[in-house]
Amino acid sequence: MVRTLPPSAPQMATVVRLRPGVGDEAELVAGLRERRAAAVDCLIERYGALVRRSLYRVLGNACDLDDLEQETYITVLARCHTLREPSALRSFVVSVAMRLARNELRKRAIRRFVGLDSLERSGAVTAHDPSGSQVMRRVHVALDQVDANARVAFVLRHVEGYELTETAAACGCSLATVKRWLARAEQTLKALAAQDPVLQGLLKSAASEGEGAP
C-alpha cells in the first residue's frame, strides 16, 4: 500500500517507508484497537513530534520526557476503544499527553513542596543568546509557579497556537474553564513580573511592541 505524501514534502527526492495496513485515521484507530504493530508505528510517526513538543513545552524540560511520551502511547492504545470518532484521534492523543503532563507537573510541585526538587531546574533554554537565556530561565521559573491546569492551557494556547476551543478539547474541559485558567496564568505571571526586573523588561518590550504595531 502506498501512502500519500504531505503536499509540502519534496515528492521526487524523498523515500517513504511503507507501513502496510494503516491508511486514514479510521484505519489507524482500528489498527490500534487490534494492537497491530504497524498501527503503533504509524501513531508514533504521525503524532510523535506533536506529542514530544507539547510535553516538552508544558513540562519546561526534558526530564522524563521519553517516559511520558511512551506512557502517552500506551494510554492511547489502552483507551482508544473509547474513541467514538476516529477523526478526533489527534485531539485525543494531545489530551492524553496533556493529562499526563498535568499529573507530572503536580508530582513535581509536591516534590518541590517536600524539598525533593528545586525550582531552578530548567532544561528548555538554549544557550546561544545569554540575555535570551536569562529571560527564558526567568520565564520558566515563573511558569513553574503557575498551577498545572493553567500552565497546560497557556502552553497549548500561546505556545502551540491552539484555538481556545481546541485548547479546551485538549484539556478536557469547557471553554469557560480554559479562559479562567488562562486568566489565572496571566495574573500569576503579572504578579511575578512585578517583583522580577527581567520579566518586567519583557513586559515593557511587549508593551512597546504593541504601541509600534499597526
Added chain:
Amino acid sequence: MSPDILERCGRLLAGTSTVPARDSSETELSRRVLTGAVEREMRGRRWRQGLSVSLLLVGLFSGYAWTRWNAANESAPVAFTVGAAHLRGTVGAYVAPSEAVPLALQFSEGSLVELLPGARARVSGTSPRGATVLLESGSAKVQVMHRPKAEWTVMAGPYSVHVHGTAFVVGFDAKSQVFELEMLSGIVSVEGPGLQVPVEIRGAQRFSHHAGASAAATSRGAPSALGLATSSLPLAASSSLAADGLASLPLPATHAPASSVTDSAATASSSWASRVARGDYAAVLRESEAQGWNRSLAQSNSRDLLALANAARFLGRSQQGREALMTLRQRYPSASESAQAAYLLGRLAESQAPADALSWYARYQREAPSGALLAEALGRRVVLLRDSGKLAEARELAGEYVRRFPDGPYAAVARKLLTP
C-alpha cells in the same frame, strides 16, 4: 491592543525551545509501547481480580460477622427499660404507672407495653424470642414487634394472650373478673378458664370474657354455634364492629355448629364462612355479587348466609346484611343460625327502628332460651326499653337480667334501673 504577558512569553517559548531528540528509535519505542500496553492490561486484570477477591472476602467476613452478631443477639434474652427515664427493668419486679400518666415498658427487640393508669403488672420472664408480661389488673396497650419465632405472652388474670406480632389493648378487672381485649392490628390467641380451645382474634375485633359466666355456660352445655360462644360469653360491645365481632370470631373446625344445615348445591360458597372469619369481607361480598346476589342467597347454606350477612354488616352494607339474615331465617327456620340471625337483625334495627329491634331480641329469646347471646339480647332489651321511656317494662326485664346474669355486661345498667 498591546500583546499581553502570556502572548509574549508564549512567543518566546515557541521561538526558542528545541525539543531534544528521543533516546530510542521509533521501532524500539513502538515495541516498548506494545509491551507496556500488554503489561498494563495484565496489571489491570490482576487489579480487578484482586479487587473482586477482596470484595468477596469483605462480603464473606461481613456475612460471618453479621451472623455471629445476630446469633449473639438472638441468644441473649430481650431486655427492657421502664418509663421515660429508661430505667433498667428487672424481671419479676412489679411496676405500676402513676395515677395520670401511662408507664411504658420498652423492650430491646422493639416491642412496647404501655401500662395505662391503674394497671399493675410485672415482666415475669424474658427469653431471646420475647417476654411474658403478667398484668394483674388494669389495662395495657401492647405493641409486639413482628419477628420470626417470636414468643410473647401477656397474662391477664387467668387468661393468656399469645401474641404473634400485633398491637392490642388488653385489660383485666380482678374485681369483676372481666377480661377484655381490643385488637388494633395482627392476630392473637387467647386461652383462659372456660375457653375450650384457644380463641384466635384478629383484625379490629374486640373480645370480652367473663370468667364466671363462661363456666356457667359450659356447665349448661350451651350450643357451640359460635365456638367461642360455646363456653363463654357476654361480649361487651363498645362499637358496632366490636359487637359484631362476636359473630365474626373464627369458628374452629371441630366446633362447627351441630345443627348447621348443609346445602350440597352451595359448593362455590362453601369457604365463605371461614374467609369471613379471616376478615376477608370485601372479597367474599364481591364473589357473591359476581355470582348474582340473589342467586347466592338462594343457594348458600345457613352458615354461609350468616357469613355473608356478617361481611355485609362489617362493610357497612346494612341492607345486604338484612337481606342475607332474612333469607337465612326464611330458608332455615330451624337452624341454630336462624336464632342468631334474629339477634343480628335486632342489632341492625336498633338505630332505625328500636321497636323492631325489641321484637327481634324477644324472638331470639324465644328461639334460643339458653343461647349464647341471651345475656346480650336481654341486656339490649333493657337498654332499649329504658331509652324509649318504658321504665316499668325495663325494670321488669332488669330484674330478670340481674337474676340470670348477675355478672353480665348489662348488670350495672339493670341494677341502676332497679335502684329506687
